[in-house]
Amino acid sequence: MNNWDALDDQAVVVSRALAMDAVQKVGNGHPGTAMALAPVAYTLFQRILKHDPSNPNWLGRDRFVLSAGHSSLTLYIQLFLSGYGLELSDLQSFRTAGAKTPGHPEFGHTAGVEITTGPLGSGISSAVGMAMAARYEKGLLDPENKTSLFEHDIWVIASDGDLQEGISSEACSLAGTQELGNLKVIYDDNRISIEGDTHVAFTEDVSLRFKAYGWNVIEVAGLPNGDVDQVALENAMVKVQSEKSKPSLIRLKTVIAWPAPKAQGTAESHGSALGADEIAATKIVLGLDPDKSFDVPDPVLKHSRKVLERGAALKAQWDNELATWAKSNPEKSELLKRLQSRELPKNWEQAIPTFESGKDLATRAASGKVINAIAGVLPEFWGGSSDLAGSNNTSINGGGSFLPATSKMKDATPYGRIVHFGIREHAMGAILNGIALHGLTRAFGGTFLVFSDYMRGAVRLAALMNIPSIFIWSHDSIGLGEDGPTHQPVEHIASLRLIPNLAIVRPADANETAVAWREILIRDKPVGLALSRQNLPVFERSASNSADGVAKGAYVIAEPKSAPDVILIATGSEVNVAIEASRILAEQNISARVVSAPCLEWFEEQSDSYKESVLPKNLRARVSIEAGVGAGWQKYVGDNGEIISLEHFGASASAGSLFKEYGFTADNIVLAAKRTIARA
Numbered sequence: 217m218n219n220w221d222a223l224d225d226q227a228v229v230v231s232r233a234l235a236m237d238a239v240q241k242v243g244n245g246h247p248g249t250a251m252a253l254a255p256v257a258y259t260l261f262q263r264i265l266k267h268d269p270s271n272p273n274w275l276g277r278d279r280f281v282l283s284a285g286h287s288s289l290t291l292y293i294q295l296f297l298s299g300y301g302l303e304l305s306d307l308q309s310f311r312t313a314g315a316k317t318p319g320h321p322e323f324g325h326t327a328g329v330e331i332t333t334g335p336l337g338s339g340i341s342s343a344v345g346m347a348m349a350a351r352y353e354k355g356l357l358d359p360e361n362k363t364s365l366f367e368h369d370i371w372v373i374a375s376d377g378d379l380q381e382g383i384s385s386e387a388c389s390l391a392g393t394q395e396l397g398n399l400k401v402i403y404d405d406n407r408i409s410i411e412g413d414t415h416v417a418f419t420e421d422v423s424l425r426f427k428a429y430g431w432n433v434i435e436v437a438g439l440p441n442g443d444v445d446q447v448a449l450e451n452a453m454v455k456v457q458s459e460k461s462k463p464s465l466i467r468l469k470t471v472i473a474w475p476a477p478k479a480q481g482t483a484e485s486h487g488s489a490l491g492a493d494e495i496a497a498t499k500i501v502l503g504l505d506p507d508k509s510f511d512v513p514d515p516v517l518k519h520s521r522k523v524l525e526r527g528a529a530l531k532a533q534w535d536n537e538l539a540t541w542a543k544s545n546p547e548k549s550e551l552l553k554r555l556q557s558r559e560l561p562k563n564w565e566q567a568i569p570t571f572e573s574g575k576d577l578a579t580r581a582a583s584g585k586v587i588n589a590i591a592g593v594l595p596e597f598w599g600g601s602s603d604l605a606g607s608n609n610t611s612i613n614g615g616g617s618f619l620p621a622t623s624k625m626k627d628a629t630p631y632g633r634i635v636h637f638g639i640r641e642h643a644m645g646a647i648l649n650g651i652a653l654h655g656l657t658r659a660f661g662g663t664f665l666v667f668s669d670y671m672r673g674a675v676r677l678a679a680l681m682n683i684p685s686i687f688i689w690s691h692d693s694i695g696l697g698e699d700g701p702t703h704q705p706v707e708h709i710a711s712l713r714l715i716p717n718l719a720i721v722r723p724a725d726a727n728e729t730a731v732a733w734r735e736i737l738i739r740d741k742p743v744g745l746a747l748s749r750q751n752l753p754v755f756e757r758s759a760s761n762s763a764d765g766v767a768k769g770a771y772v773i774a775e776p777k778s779a780p781d782v783i784l785i786a787t788g789s790e791v792n793v794a795i796e797a798s799r800i801l802a803e804q805n806i807s808a809r810v811v812s813a814p815c816l817e818w819f820e821e822q823s824d825s826y827k828e829s830v831l832p833k834n835l836r837a838r839v840s841i842e843a844g845v846g847a848g849w850q851k852y853v854g855d856n857g858e859i860i861s862l863e864h865f866g867a868s869a870s871a872g873s874l875f876k877e878y879g880f881t882a883d884n885i886v887l888a889a890k891r892t893i894a895r896a
């Protein structure tokens with residue numbers, strides 16, 4: 217494009233000034249990068265992105281991920297100039313209570329913000345997930361490639377910090393293997409981070425690294441005066457738009473805080489207000505009135521808001537094409553409507569198996585069967601594992617491996633339902649988030665529960681964004697046995713429960729696993745599923761202890777004949793031990809109710825009367841049993857209760873011997889029950 221005019225120059229100048237003014241007004245924030253990147257973001261939003269500011273959720277849009285979330289003004293200023301609903305007053309209330317312009321971009325809070333960013337490395341990694349999702353969705357809706365309706369790009373601005381973080385290496389390596397041609401990253405190579413010159417810690421050749429990942433790399437130098445070479449940058453952007461078989465990295469040299477006379481090129485400008493004098497001096501360099509702040513001349517705003525018309529025209533054209541496509545593809549069109557509304561197909565839950573009692577089964581194995589059953593009725597259901605598919609039971613039989621058309625790997629297909637994440641747990645978490653954010657599908661990813669630590673940043677972001685990422689964590693306790701303490705989660709379930717808005721589901725048997733999956737898909741929220749490696753009995757069920765109780769988080773799984781003297785509350789593999797204890801207690805004329813509590817978060821949502829029916833307040837004799845640290849259980853067992861837990865690391869030995877040694881036995885539960893009854 218060559219129609220860049222004086223008003224475009226002026227809009228970039230104004231963007232730079234707004235970045236300085238917004239930070240100066242509130243007294244904190246990150247001006248330097250937003251100043252330097254103003255022409256980059258302006259060019260993207262005005263000239264490159266396929267988007268419609270009036271319809272921020274338009275399915276056909278390109279996605280934009282500001283991975284360097286600290287530079288939120290880079291995004292907010294363009295959302296304002298493009299007409300996403302942000303106004304000057306929103307920039308004036310930057311980083312203040314209730315503003316639409318919080319310190320870091322927050323998904324669901326500000327129209328046009330596609331993802332919450334701030335933890336460096338996470339945005340670019342989730343963008344890889346978005347790019348994967350775009351391909352999978354194309355496969356769902358247009359596998360024969362009859363239309364370009366479902367093709368769009370994922371654009372990212374990433375900083376030094378983003379590329380230093382390990383998660384981005386994991387994700388970008390996978391993006392290369394996956395040949396994600398729809399992924400376009402602009403790397404802001406300004407050589408500055410908080411401690412100064414990035415060369416104190418970061419000297420690798422990023423271009424060579426990305427080439428080695430299989431990326432298409434273009435380097436764009438800055439102008440001699442330090443400004444971004446807008447023409448060269450836009451040329452590079454246009455060039456990478458036509459690159460379809462490799463992800464692209466535009467390595468762009470910039471000078472942080474350009475053109476501030478003193479602040480440019482300094483680490484200080486990264487995260488502090490420039491100060492009134494420096495701002496005035498910079499405004500003079502920019503040709504602005506140094507006495508004016510938040511000054512946006514009408515012609516500039518009018519000009520930049522023309523993107524609204526362009527966006528509306530793009531969207532209208534897309535809508536027309538969609539209508540034509542829908543006529544000749546009625547089934548796919550119905551599918552699209554269903555996916556957009558996030559409805560599940562009619563009677564889908566009938567596909568979920570029930571398991572007969574009498575045969576032992578690990579909950580990971582039950583989960584694998586349920587996943588395959590669900591996959592049969594939900595084409596939007598896909599996922600994989602970080603190289604533990606056989607252990608996590610996450611493979612969809614016959615689903616094909618999600619790999620590019622050029623791949624020589626077994627069962628490779630570009631629209632495959634099985635994702636091989638490689639041994640990259642953190643990236644897997646972020647990629648799942650990107651897939652969830654992209655919209656139409658439902659994806660899961662598995663590893664061992666102990667490695668949820670490696671994913672925690674991504675899990676927290678899923679919870680914060682309230683998006684339906686499904687984390688599958690098998691080998692959920694010392695019950696995994698011989699691999700020993702490096703592989704035995706002890707503190708993980710309790711610590712994951714600490715994350716707000718994340719449900720942790722730990723089913724006790726195969727049928728609880730089936731109901732858990734049904735509930736996970738109905739609820740459509742961030743969730744972690746903790747599954748046993750070891751076989752567990754499949755309980756006898758009747759109307760009074762149906763596994764449907766899982767939907768309420770906790771329920772009575774075994775009720776004594778007479779009024780209970782004590783309540784045994786257990787989760788997962790410890791429920792059957794609690795039931796066994798209740799039988800021993802019954803022989804001794806002690807009535808024990810057993811409560812299976814697969815998901816405390818779902819239980820907390822229930823009515824007071826339901827909670828009272830499961831855990832009556834006046835029944836103060838209570839024992840909790842969970843093969844992990846006991847933190848959190850006090851709330852359920854009360855001052856009078858007993859917590860059977862594991863407060864130290866495990867050991868390499870058989871599951872049976874560890875359960876015995878650490879007190880997860882019926883006999884030990886019986887003793888604890890008697891103690892709590894005696895105190896009650």
Ligand SMILES: Cc1ncc(C[n+]2csc(CCOP(=O)(O)OP(=O)(O)O)c2C)c(N)n1
Nearest residue numbers: 249286334335336375376377408409410486
């Ligand atoms: C995971 C993570 N670690 C640390 C931080 C704190 N932090 C915010 S910005 C920043 C420096 C970033 O430098 P760079 O990525 O080069 O950004 P620029 O200075 O160019 O804006 C750091 C360490 C963070 N946001 N995320």
